[in-house]
Amino acid sequence: MxxxxxxxxxxxxxxxxxxxALAGGLNSAAVAENVQYYxxxxxxxxxxxxxxxxxxxxxxxxxxxxxxxxxxxKRAGLNEGTNRNYDxxxxxxxxxxxxxxxxxxxxxxxxxLLILGVLFLLIIGVIFSVISVLAPIIIPVLVVVLLVNxxxxxx
Numbered sequence: 001m002x003x004x005x006x007x008x009x010x011x012x013x014x015x016x017x018x019x020x021a022l023a024g025g026l027n028s029a030a031v032a033e034n035v036q037y038y039x040x041x042x043x044x045x046x047x048x049x050x051x052x053x054x055x056x057x058x059x060x061x062x063x064x065x066x067x068x069x070x071x072x073x074k075r076a077g078l079n080e081g082t083n084r085n086y087d088x089x090x091x092x093x094x095x096x097x098x099x100x101x102x103x104x105x106x107x108x109x110x111x112x113l114l115i116l117g118v119l120f121l122l123i124i125g126v127i128f129s130v131i132s133v134l135a136p137i138i139i140p141v142l143v144v145v146l147l148v149n150x151x152x153x154x155x
Contacts (some may be wrong), residue, residue, distance in 0.1 A: 011042050014056050021066030026073060065089055077106070 009017070015035055022031040038059070059065060072115040 008053055009056060011056065012044075014059070014062050016040055018062035019065055022065045022069060025066070025070035030073065037085055038065075071131070 015038060018038060019031060019035045022034055026034070042055050042059075043051070046052055
């Protein structure tokens with residue numbers, strides 16, 4: 001019987017676990033981007049002369065790495081995934097996409113207030129512009145109407 005020494009994973013198993021764990025919290029594009037980054041990182045480090053086991057050991061547990069990536073994306077406001085726990089399995093949908101869901105955009109309250117303020121000032125500006133253009137016409141017409149009414153009332 002051949003005994004297995006302690007279970008160390010190879011790069012394929014590492015990237016599979018990383019992909020699976022990322023699928024619980026990121027969209028498919030972010031998952032693919034991160035997995036590709038770590039595949040390339042592992043390849044570069046091996047070309048530098050490090051062993052695969054050493055590189056994977058320095059990266060640590062892929063689920064913990066995925067949790068860190070998801071948290072970093074959440075803090076940066078880039079989290080568009082399903083927000084399941086990082087170690088939950090996703091049997092059917094590896095990338096964590098949900099059909100029919102839209103992407104919500106959060107706008108800070110100060111930005112909304114700024115936009116509303118600018119719109120208010122624009123509306124006031126347009127109103128005063130129209131009044132200033134029409135004033136040379138409206139004022140004489142009003143004066144004539146008032147004079148006509150005044151003299152009609154005196155008869």
